[in-house]
Amino acid sequence: MARGPVTEAETPAAPSLSKSQRAYHWIRQQILTQEFAPGYRLKLAGIAAELGMSVVPVREAIRQLEAEGLVTFERNVGAHVSMVDDTHYRHSMQALAILEGATTALAAGHLTADDLRRARETNTRIVESLDSFDPHTLTALNREFHSILFAPCPNPRMSELVTAEWARLGNLRDSTFSFVPHRAQESAREHENILRLIETGAPPVQIERASRQHRMATLEAYLAHKYSDDAGSARTPTGGTP
Template sequence: MKLEMDQNEYLPLREVVFRTLRNAIIKGEFMPGERLMEEKIAANLGVSRTPVREAIRMLELEGLVVMIPRKGAEVANITVKDLRDALEVRMALEELSVVLACERIDDEGKKKLLTAGVEFKEAINSKLVPAIVEKDERFHDVIFEASQNQRLITMAMNLREKVYRYRFEYVKVFSYHDKLITEHDEITKAIFRGDKEAAQKIMRKHIYDQEQIVIENTIRENGN
């Protein structure tokens, strides 16, 4: 596997390596349980082992990597407990964001939400999983922005990486894509009507159904 370096001349090398490895993990290029060999990764990226070692430590702090005695670093497994913990928090934040968006969205926010919906459908049609994840994330980000609550937006951003890995898991299920489009459309219409109860109910089901899909896949793949 050839890793694509996340180039940024303004960041320390360890941060660039960290971002590169994190993207590879959350996109499934490194599989749960796979060992991260410092020497091999360093050669792949054309860097020394030092920034790779530092990046792996940073990944461990994020919970994406675990250190196994006498074996070294491994990509952390996705467990049902981790999934539920992350998505319970996400559900609470998303429900609050959609209620506030019903009250506070302005004309510019409505335009952004419509655009995000169209771009999500285009990504679905492309059948490219990274593009679908990006546009799904953008749709939800626009709703957070429409809440006009900066603390809420910051909390959502802090949770982003924890949830991003799970987004890849559920959008890989192509049979679910039409349902995602329908739910996005229903959420948008509820926000435009200012119907807080409907918007919250649809969002709750939207996130809950995603959780169930990833749980089923996780149990099927590794039984945890």
């Protein structure tokens, strides 16, 4: 059913945002929630009408999203939500493993008992959601868990870098759990291990290593699945290879 134009109240902190910022936040949210799935064509006029503004601020928002890797622009075709790119995913996950590991280690000494309780409750919800297995829900809960752990990091720039890298991965990470569903259960166990290290006052280097390896394990599971599928598709019907 068609919607009317989005009002000021429907965008985050609308009174303090410019039109291009409003458009940026709205489009980005559609991408991260996969309302706009990979490959979705972004029609500037349609988005402008939805948001009740001209195409100029929408075009500016698209350019910003393109710089972040969430949108791809092709001459004579237009803008569309970036497709899953294995090289991009691998590079982003490697960067995130290092950044998130360091940020979590820096934040560990500043976490309160309430923070750790909320993190453990979130991980329990992850385990409970495995029966229904909704990749989008798992991705949201996973992000909530890690956000709690690095929120008190005393270096705000580190937190900003992690958040920016998460944004780059936003439209890819649901797909990861879809490809390797067993990874979600392993991830929950690794979460518990990271919590135990923090609660027992383990050295920051151990917390950093556990967090980094946790992120890399997801990348390795995805790549193992992909290359296994690629090898399988290359086999001949008799089991040999061409």
